[in-house]
Amino acid sequence: MARIGVLIEAREGEIKKTTLGALTAARQDPKGEVYALLPEPNAETCHQVLRQYGADRIVVIQTPEADLSPFPEGQAAVLAAAIDRFQLDALLGASGQAGRDLLARIASIIGAPLILDCLDIDFPSGTVRKSHFSGKTTATLRLNSRPWILGLRPNIIPERIDPRPGDIVVYEIPLHASKRLVIREVKQGSSGGPDVSEAEIIISGGRAVGSAENFRILKECASVLGAAVGASRAAVDAGFASNALQVGQTGKTVSPRLYIACGISGSVQHFAGMKTAKVIVAVNNDPDAPIFQKCDYGLLGDLFEVVPALTRALGPTQTK
Amino acid sequence: MRIYVCIKHVPDTAANIRPLGGTAFDETVKFIMNPYDEYALEQALRIRENGAGAEVVAVTVGKEVAVSTLRTALAMGADRAILVKTDAYFTDSAETGRLLHSAISRDGSPDLILTGRQSVDTEGMQIPYRLGVLFDMPVAVNVVAFSMAEGRVTVEREIEGDVREVIDMTMPCVVGAAKGLNRPRCPTLPDMMKAKKKEIRVIPQADLGFLAPVPAVELLGLQSVPDRGRGKILEGDPEKMVRELLRLLREEARVL
DSSP states (O other), X not given: OEEEEEEOOEETTEEXXXXXXXXXXXXXXXTEEEEEEESSOOXXXXXXXXXXXXXXEEEEEEOSSSXXXXXHHHHHHHHHHHHHHTTOSEEEEEOSHHHHHHHHHHHHHHTOOEEEEEEEEETTTTEEEEEETTTTEEEEEEEOSSSEEEEEOTTSSOOOOOOOOXXXXXXXXXXXXXXXXXXXXXXXXXXXXXXXXXXXXXXXXXXXXXXXXXXXXXXXXXXXXXXXXXXXXXXXXXXXXXXXXXXXXXXXXXXXXXXXXXXXXOOHHHHHHHTTOSEEEEEESOTTOGGGGGOSEEEESOHHHHHHHHHHHHTTTOOO | OEEEEEOOEEEOTTOXXXXXXXXXXXXXXXXXXXXXXXXXXXXXXXXXXXXXXOEEEEEEEEOGGGHHHHHHHHHHTOSEEEEEEOSSSOOOHHHHHHHHHHHHHHHOOOSEXXXXXXXXSSOXXXXXXXXXXXXXXXXXXXXXXXEEETTEEEEEEEEGGGEEEEEEEESSEEEEEOTTSOOOOOOOHHHHHHHTTSOEEEEEGGGGTOOSOOOSEEEEEEEEOXXXXXXXXXXSOHHHHHHHHXXXXXXXXXXX
């Protein structure tokens, strides 16, 4: 029987959806017993959700510091100790920006093998697949020692309900966090929308959007679509969008269920970042744009007409 | 003060990667310095130029050909360079971390270690963290703003959704650079000539004593990811196109 830990991330008291995907991935081990690790105090409603999505046990971690969130080194040390305490064979988490930071800290502390941004995990053979060369190739990797520390690409495995008892285990650890690294402040950016690397729907703009002001039409469409706004490197380098929005080889790698590329020609570097989207829609007024040769649906037309038409068609009430 | 910058020799981001069976791929494509490492190196050079009096040492783990990327680093302004020479293209990230740690420790005592947040080839995303533990230094990765004063470093780290954490760390420390940190300089021809006279020390991997362990993460194979084919193209009136698209997304693709 393998014991698989899942690193639970919550935001404003709600379990993140990408974390639930990691729980579903953990359940794919036919012989696995799934331990949900809660690094911060969470409400009973969170526990219910974890039970629903397949946690056999819920480990509630308690430390002398009430709030470890300004101390990522302390959080990692506590989770590394939990892996040892519960003799976990693996720890899974969502490979978003927050998850990958914590997973990499934990793996380094215990000297364990770490694979981030996994596309899938085969527990019986101990192999995973992940992108190499930014999505141009897929590598198959084997883990030769335990515990495995694995980060799963957000949205790559859809979460599935699979109720389990989810017995609560309280783990008290008398660890005082190191203070040599402190998160002093968290600054909200200008874009405000959901993060592209975790979004299920993304609408992206390229150089053809023409200005930062024009990105507004994408933002309006994103808000009725429940989508995040992304941008190509050309649009970011031209100053139309912030770095945080860049999708592609030197930006973020995304796997949404729907990716709508507006005025993006479709360079190798851009595709490297969004190739694993389930459905790719291209909006472009150039019939020879390379993106039409590698998408699911193409709309040959002016993005300044098509995108507002899409916003209107979806209407202001659409939330999902 | 001494700054070590860990860099990597990687295929150009525009290159197509052709797997040749097993773990081999066509290595005749153009190679460059890993783009994220350029931000790291640029930051190190700015610290030196801002009067900190630093020596900047570029370090890489790679095959003999990686020397060309070290030359680029020297042309940009690094003072000297170290190559840990491997026979294989791929090295497990944990192993790369140990090799970098060993090569740097033998060379001197770092006040600051800078590197890119990830490589664009193997995308292991863990070297800064491995170095942090091996050197017992605090680490911040995905850094887009950096300042240093009185033995402390303050960075801004990008997290999800365009949100930034402001982090204070004691020195020495490890910083993983991201796009937005700075604009890396392009070396001029005289810079490149000067770089030819700078020292590159080559250390065979075996000299660092890590030969032939089974890697904790072993690469078994590399497969190319095919692009999808030509899509269903709609044209004509925007309103009609959009209606048809929504129908297709709902009924055919079932993603809405």
